[in-house]
Amino acid sequence: MVTQIICEEAARLGLPEPQSHARVSHRPNLIFTIGSGTPNLMLAAHMDTVPPGNLAAWSSDPYVLTHEGNRLVGLGSADMKAAIAAMLFAAARIHKHPEPQGTLTLVFSADEEAGSAEGMEWLLKQGLLKADGAAMTEPAGLGAQSWQRLFVAQRGHCVCWLTAQGKPGHSGDHVPRKERASYAFAKALNALVEADPFADWAHPVDGTKPTLNVATMVQGGMVPFAHPSTLKACIEVRVIEGMTEQLVLDRLRRVVSASGLGARVTIEPADAPLNWISPGTEAKDLRLLEAAKTAWREVVGSEPVLGVMTGGTDATNTNAAGIPTLPAFGPGSLGVAHQPNESLPPEDLSIAINLFEMFVRQYHSLPIPSAS
Secondary structure (H helix, E strand, O other), X not given: OHHHHHHXXXXXXXXXXOEEEOXXXXXXXXXXXXXXXXXXXXXXXXXXXXXXXXXXXXXXXXXXXXXXXXXXXXXXXXXXXHHHHHHHHXXXXXXXXXXXXXXXXXXXXXXXXXXOOOOHHHHHHOOOOOOOEEEEOOEOOOOOXXXXXXXXXXXXXXXXXXXXXXXXXXXXXXXXXXHOHHHHHHHHHHHHHHOOOOOOOOOOOOOOOXXXXXXXXXXXXXXXXXXXXXXXXXXXXXXXXXXXHHHHHHHHHHHHHHOOOHXXXXXXXXXXXXXXXXXXXXXXXXXHHHHHXXXXXHHHOOOOOEEEEXXXXXXXXXXXXXOOEEOEOEOOOOOOOOOOOOEEOOHHHHHHHHHHHHHHXXXXXXXXXXXX
């Protein structure tokens, strides 16, 4: 179990024993507290991964970290086992040589990939976590490299279902083409594919736009030999700060309505909690930003460029709890995560350790008040 490995390694490094909290016994969350007083900075990572997918597509055993060329390959190497290791080593340095004041809270949560209902969301709702600022150590790259942007905001998502109605019947009988569910279904999906209903939206940080993803899942039909009465497609929209679920639904419905299908096609929200995950709020806390920028310049060696994370992280939950949060600040890239041969360069581990350490020390020592 990942929690056991983390606890064993933390003990070897001399870190204090963590608190363990679990909504369900087999999925514990770990919280380490280093130092004391204010300000309190939280570094957070999730311990779960997505499934490996097609094992034949992997060049090595996904459950064994393998050094291949100039990459470390393995399931979760980028998202986000490397960050977990770096957090522990950076925390050990800080524990050994602490700043005069300030608390570092390390959170290793159970199920971010499954929605966080047993992880960060639950921990916050139980009142088990407090912090003045936070950073998710999620992959901060979008291509093949780590740390391409200093992400200060992220996108959320809206999920809904498009349902097309039609006349059912035997496929050997003549059901007029325009009366079939497949006709309305195809026409509605094509209208959405060709439309750009959120063209007027762009994030002020870097111009990141919403993304409309049509038919990420499709359902319908009973047998190959009959016209179905209904066909359904999942519509997912990656949303940016300021958008609402109702705005998304209204615009999608407007596109479908304009295609002349009337009441034959409906768009309704998915079941909670998948229907809406908030994009959260842009991090504007001065102490958090200055600490991150200073550490970035010193360790990564470049001037940080602010950006919006195109995916979503547990920053949604910390934002909801009123904690200013950087949504992604760790090693790895979304460009290699969630797919076979997930990997990252070995040197990114040492960079991450140094980055996290300097970030924490800067956060604790900077005489910068939080933005009101």
